[in-house]
Each structure stands twice: as C-alpha cells, then as structure tokens.
Amino acid sequence: MRHSIQVDGFHHSGNPIPAASRVGSLVATGGVYGLDPETGIVAETAEDQVRLTFWQLGRILEKAGGSFDDVAKMTFYVASADLKPLINKYWLMEFTDEQSRPARHTLMYNSLPGDIVIQCDALAFVSSHE
Template identity: 40%
Template sequence: MRKSISVKGLSHRHPVPNACRIGNMVFSGAVHGVSPITHELPSGMADQSANVFANMLAIIEAAGGSVEDIIKVEIYLRDSSDRNAVNEEWLRMFPDPQSRPARHVRPLPPDSPSLVQSEFIAVVEDVA
C-alpha cells in the first residue's frame, strides 16, 4: 500500500507529498532549500544547501528511515560548478566514504529561484 509522506513546514504549494513510501521503498519529490521555520528560501548557496540536507533528513525520518537508508541522491544545481557548499553538506550527512549513496548532478533552469534542490531514493527496513 502506498503512503504519502508530508513534513510540517515543507509542504508544497500543490497537492503533492514530500515523498511516497510503498513497501520498503521511499521516493522523494523535489527537496528544496527553504527553511521549514520561516518558509523562505535563503539567498546564498551555503544556506540553501544546509536546508536541502536538513529537509532531506526530516523527510526520510518521517518515512520511518534514516540517512543510512538513502541509496541514491539527485542534486540539481543552477550553476553546476558551484558544488562546494553541497559537498560540505554531503560529507556532513554521509561522512563514511565506504557507506555513501550514489549521486548524480543535474542542471536547474537558469531562471530557477533555487540554487540547489535534491531528490532521493531510500530502502527502509520494515519494522514489524
């Protein structure tokens, strides 16, 4: 059975959940760099990156998992050469080089208000 995952403060403007879980699989929608407290998008890459990873953590935990369950992350960047802040957050969230998810970087449209976004896939242990 499919279950929608919505995190308070991270809801979309549209009737779309933050993620969806079916069985032990979790698929996120777009994870934005907005603050879950102020609901605003900071102007800088470092702040947006920090929020993206914090929001990713909040979503996977709401789905019943942890960062250890994330197996693939898509990073979307407005400027593909601007990866330093993303890499800092990546290393903070996934410090063990022997246990990191796969990652791919894709472009955001040049007129996007976001500098960075992500999506992820996770396999969560079923707790019976």
C-alpha cells in the same frame, strides 16, 4: 500500498504533492529544497539553501521511518556548478564512511522555480515500519 509522507514546514507551493511516497521499503522523495520553516520561504544564500536542503531531506527520511543511512541514490539539480563544493561539504557530514555512500548525480538545471538554486530527490530503502 502507497503512503504519502508529509512534514511540517515543507511544501511544494500549494501543489498537491507530498514530500515523499513510501511503497513497502521504498521511499522516493519529491523535489527537496532549502525552504526555511521559520519564514516559509526559500533561504537567501546558496549555503543556507544547501544546508536546509539536507536538513529537510533528513526530516523527510525520519518521518518515513528512515535516515540518511537508508539512501541508495540522490540526484541534485543545481543552477550553477559552483554549488558542488557546498554540496560536498554537507554530503560528507551526512555520509562520513567513504565505503558506504549512496550513488549521486548532479545536473545543471536552469529552470528551478523562483529563487531556488538547488533541489534534490532521493531514493531510500527503509526496513522499519512507519
């Protein structure tokens, strides 16, 4: 049975899309981006967007009963390849063990909505119950 995952302070601009969906142990996120929960808008700087993207993903995974340890694959959609060093900075903070990191793919994407310069999605396998 599928279960929608919602977190306070994260949305898809009024669209009827959950932050993630869980079916059994599989958790698949929608597009996760650097939304500042205090202002309700996308962070102004690229660094803040990357930081908040990872932070929001962590919250979504936690709400689904998991953590970054459960992530099998992440895909990043970026407006510029210049963001890779920032992604790597936060990637290494969350995935410290080089022998235990998820697969990752980064795609240049020129059609991100509004002021968004980075968005990601993730697949995770969470063994705990919600």
